[in-house]
Amino acid sequence: MTDLKHPSEELTKGDFAEVKKPFDLFSEWLEDAKASEPNDPNALALATVDPSGLPNVRMVLLKDVDDRGFVFYTNFESAKGRELLSSGKAAMCFHWKSLRRQVRVRGVVHQVTVDEADTYYQSRPRGSRIGAWASKQSRPLESRFALEKEVARFTAKFGIGDIPRPEYWSGMRLEPTSIEFWHDRPFRLHDRILFTREGPDQPWDKERLYP
Template sequence: MKHLADIRNDYTKGSLNRDDLDLNPFKQFNKWMKEAIDAQCNEPTAVTLATVDEVNMPNCRIVLLKDVCDDGFVFFTNYNSTKGQEMRHKANAALNFFWPELERQVRVRGTIEKVSSHKSDAYFQSRPRESQLGAWASNQSEPLESKAELLSNYSELEQKYQDKKIPRPDHWGGYIVKAYSIEFWQGRSNRMHDRFQYVQKAEKWEINQLAP
């Protein structure tokens, strides 16, 4: 196997200058997201979500972005999951998007809160029926005796809701990460990357260029 220390790539696909940036970081993010989708990046909405537990040990996992609002980034999950418990304990979170096909990443830091029940209901009803059943069947992050237990739960729910509308579980819904810092990173040759960080100051966004 090749030595891990010998694996490296030079980033040559783009550049990022201050004049390229929108004054609003959410508009800038939407521009980059569109370009990631148009470039057919693999899972363009996938984002690493970082939280901390009750002893301040960090934890991270991939979730899928489902909306971008005027002040934050929205995803949906089980409120009783490990991440749900951590976000209930400490309402701070970080996000990291990475689009290797474009040699770009976006880092977000912010506070986190639940979205409205109306918004959670609307998104839940837009999901495929199989995903709705899965939200009921899985006690996310809890130990399983076997996969058969999960499949049995799912089968019972299929029968229970046959020909019926599936309601959103009380333990499932959306969160919004309300950003106070958003950084745009464009890989460059020789590790001389372009980095610009938006920081919220009162009701305005200040843009700073950062050393790579």
């Protein structure tokens, strides 16, 4: 339960006063989430836009983060993949209910390197690697049995040997131009801090926002 102290007292105790680098704060919050969230602390809502300008959003898993950006993986022939490659832009929202915290991210997206994609792909369970070959992600599926047949076909094809990464399956790195941190406070007088920059190699500006 939230400690309902006087709101002015709460606002003087924000997490943000000395923060200079948003990635440092994000890493701290992600570690806190790993200790408190019951499932998938690295889950995020990923927003894209289709060619008509209509937005799409779905949950994906963050697989890496550093000062270069936020990395996730997908089938580039899926709706998500096509939209990312077409627009080159995306937004993310992390929400950790147990911590009453949220992080919103916006920026440009670029493919990860071949080495990064290969390394992550080989770290996946064997069944997931086969699934990347068997699933024509986002396209119509006549029946569950049809999917199971494809899984069986690729299981037999690769036997017990190596499973190469499909060319259409790789990762994207969102290089943020804005990162907003939100922390629940009593009386809905929440803390909001926004970091912005002109581009990936530019310095960050920081400002506090009204709740």
